Amino acid sequence: xxxxxxxxxxxxxxxxxxxxxxxxxxxxxxxxxxxxxxxxxxxxxxxxxxxxxxxxxxxxxxxxxxxxxxxxxxxxxxxxxxxxxxxxxxxxxxxxxxxxxxxxxxxxxxxxxxxxxxxxxxxxxxxxxxxxxxxxxxxxxxxxxxxxxxxxxxxxxxxxxxxxxxxxxxxxxxxxxxxxx
Amino acid sequence: xxxxxxxxxxxxxxxxxxxxxxxxxxxxxxxxxxxxxxxxxxxxxxxxxxxxxxxxxxxxxxxxxxxxxxxxxxxxxxxxxxxxxxxxxxxxxxxxxxxxxxxxxxxxxxxxxxxxxxxxxxxxxxxxxxxxxxxxxxxxxxxxxxxxxxxxxxxxxxxxxxxxxxxxxxxxxxxxxxxxx
DNA sequence: CTGATAACCTACCGCCCAGGTAGGTATTCC
DNA sequence: GGAATACCTACCTGGGCGGTAGGTTATCAG
Numbered sequence: 001x002x003x004x005x006x007x008x009x010x011x012x013x014x015x016x017x018x019x020x021x022x023x024x025x026x027x028x029x030x031x032x033x034x035x036x037x038x039x040x041x042x043x044x045x046x047x048x049x050x051x052x053x054x055x056x057x058x059x060x061x062x063x064x065x066x067x068x069x070x071x072x073x074x075x076x077x078x079x080x081x082x083x084x085x086x087x088x089x090x091x092x093x094x095x096x097x098x099x100x101x102x103x104x105x106x107x108x109x110x111x112x113x114x115x116x117x118x119x120x121x122x123x124x125x126x127x128x129x130x131x132x133x134x135x136x137x138x139x140x141x142x143x144x145x146x147x148x149x150x151x152x153x154x155x156x157x158x159x160x161x162x163x164x165x166x167x168x169x170x171x172x173x174x175x176x177x178x179x180x181x
Numbered sequence: 182x183x184x185x186x187x188x189x190x191x192x193x194x195x196x197x198x199x200x201x202x203x204x205x206x207x208x209x210x211x212x213x214x215x216x217x218x219x220x221x222x223x224x225x226x227x228x229x230x231x232x233x234x235x236x237x238x239x240x241x242x243x244x245x246x247x248x249x250x251x252x253x254x255x256x257x258x259x260x261x262x263x264x265x266x267x268x269x270x271x272x273x274x275x276x277x278x279x280x281x282x283x284x285x286x287x288x289x290x291x292x293x294x295x296x297x298x299x300x301x302x303x304x305x306x307x308x309x310x311x312x313x314x315x316x317x318x319x320x321x322x323x324x325x326x327x328x329x330x331x332x333x334x335x336x337x338x339x340x341x342x343x344x345x346x347x348x349x350x351x352x353x354x355x356x357x358x359x360x361x362x
Numbered sequence: 363c364t365g366a367t368a369a370c371c372t373a374c375c376g377c378c379c380a381g382g383t384a385g386g387t388a389t390t391c392c
Numbered sequence: 393g394g395a396a397t398a399c400c401t402a403c404c405t406g407g408g409c410g411g412t413a414g415g416t417t418a419t420c421a422g
Binding site: 028 | 365366367368369370371
């Protein structure tokens, strides 16, 4: 596997927060029990999410965590990056603040790294996908025409999937959904 | 990082083999010294590549490894998969032989995993990129219009990059290059 | 004001495995 | 024969993932 459970759990936490009606804070304990996840561990992740400005918190009784922004405006790229650090398919490659891709094997500019092209492409594909997928997308389920979960077509959450069509299309189809929160 | 050095080294080995004039076998020791990689470790990787049918080998003096097929017909997906095992962005998700994506958190079909959509998309993006990028692509360098290595524009290998244009386009542009090897 | 609830913080820990080493055997060329 | 090289199995080590523990603050209900 390539992402750790940090990313997995973190996204799940964010989805739970997004599901909270209005902006009511959700205690981590609730998410932990619901998802069968270790509470103490989630606390670490929540701390990172808060430092990244993705969630707000309220202490004490009736407290908990809540999304800092609308699910429409929170991309999974932000979540994953907050938890895992900067996204890189492989150790030697990373993105600098200015966006340029650097390869540690290439410090000597005499010989270009022949595999850098590959990892740059892969990184781009991953980042693009994460950036195009918002928290709201996950709440809605697969887009029309997108391969569905294939096995659990019933009992959805807030909004039901419109149609279930082709079997091969996991492209994040941009879905117009402009209703500010 | 998401892929281990197995994938990194493995691709580098394959590139070196592809660069060998004609189909002359290249000893691993040569690749190791050229790339500053540990020979003993490369041997493990070479074993996997051979079992996957990606390379052939010749023992003894003047022996070494050679590509089993043309660089045009070897995708980086095959290489990475041979070395890392089946590609999955996260532990809970994997592809079954029939191509369907399964999520271990979903064994109970009562509740669909809300994050499965995300990991399915990410996996798709990665696999598609790896499948579209062949060994030959890496030999040629960035495609015209594709973000180049940005810092080492001189001294290329066999074929020079045609032009260097926009800064943001790491899409694997299909390049017609139909010359069977 | 008291207690319960929950965020928040720091320190600690075990296990797995990536990444690499070591040493030997089998095969082929000169 | 000897050098070169693939090929195989066993072993080792450090780091980090995933988690635990225990405490301190802040907030709310009654």
